[in-house]
Amino acid sequence: MPNSKKKYLIIVAGPTAVGKTDLSIQLAKVFRTEIISADSRQFFRELNIGTAKPSQMELAEVQHHFINSHSITENYSAGDFERDTLKLLDVLFQTHDCVLMTGGSGFYIKAVLEGLDDLPAPLPGLRDYLTKKLSESGLPLLQEEIRALDQQFAETQEIFNPQRVLRALEVYYTTGTPISKYQVRETRRRSFDEIGIALDRERAELYSRIDERMDMMLNEGLVNEAKELIQFRSHHALQTVGYKEVYGFLDGLYDEGEMVRLLKQNSRRYAKRQLTWFRHQSNFKWFNAVDFTQILEYIYSKIGNSI
Numbered sequence: 001m002p003n004s005k006k007k008y009l010i011i012v013a014g015p016t017a018v019g020k021t022d023l024s025i026q027l028a029k030v031f032r033t034e035i036i037s038a039d040s041r042q043f044f045r046e047l048n049i050g051t052a053k054p055s056q057m058e059l060a061e062v063q064h065h066f067i068n069s070h071s072i073t074e075n076y077s078a079g080d081f082e083r084d085t086l087k088l089l090d091v092l093f094q095t096h097d098c099v100l101m102t103g104g105s106g107f108y109i110k111a112v113l114e115g116l117d118d119l120p121a122p123l124p125g126l127r128d129y130l131t132k133k134l135s136e137s138g139l140p141l142l143q144e145e146i147r148a149l150d151q152q153f154a155e156t157q158e159i160f161n162p163q164r165v166l167r168a169l170e171v172y173y174t175t176g177t178p179i180s181k182y183q184v185r186e187t188r189r190r191s192f193d194e195i196g197i198a199l200d201r202e203r204a205e206l207y208s209r210i211d212e213r214m215d216m217m218l219n220e221g222l223v224n225e226a227k228e229l230i231q232f233r234s235h236h237a238l239q240t241v242g243y244k245e246v247y248g249f250l251d252g253l254y255d256e257g258e259m260v261r262l263l264k265q266n267s268r269r270y271a272k273r274q275l276t277w278f279r280h281q282s283n284f285k286w287f288n289a290v291d292f293t294q295i296l297e298y299i300y301s302k303i304g305n306s307i
Contacts, residue, residue, distance in 0.1 A: 014198050016104055016270060017206065021102065034092060035063070037102065038066070039104060047072065066085070072235055072238075115188035142165050153178060157277040195303070196284035
């Protein structure tokens, strides 16, 4: 018979390189459960080095979902992720009273927790046109464009997310209505309770971990990976920090030393934006990433004796 106990989705969020994977695996072992990745680039099996996926050893420790689940040749949106994750949770909650979800893609986490607006499909060819424009002209130009059309959207953290900027432009040019006008409905009810954990570290320590991660990616062959994926460089997943800096180097815009500097600088800036985004969400309790005992105590305080 289906398990009728109360169900919990434990979310482990936070900036890049903070230690989400390690903590999530520890928690999954304690609760004997599985992990859903909410990292919008780890879905794609062709992207490996630049997405900091869990290692094969880590993947073998605990069952992970939505890692290497799709090809870069497919379009996979936050709405698709919301739909597929809710279906998966229905299955997982048959045998688990709690499930872990972890990642730094706040919009994808929000989609699962609250649902997304019912936005219109873009006009034929519009997405390809805007994606090409993003690839050739860069995000700042599109940011200026959406600021002139939808100031309310431009004042949110989504202005820094290339995929969300593209979607906002699609909606406006398809309907003549700003995307912010669609973002007014109530949060959808879910069949589970959420427990939100957000991780941070001392800023100097976090930045040092980011720099070390960039050095490791370069040593593992990030430049060669970007070369192999160059035909897909207009894809939103390759218009992000970690790949776009490499493509600038491959295009001859700057030398290798400047590429390394930009990789580290932009990754630190991305981490700051992630921290800002999650701090604006009221449903997360903040912890230092090494405070495993306190985190575990907090989770037990939420679930009581129900698990």
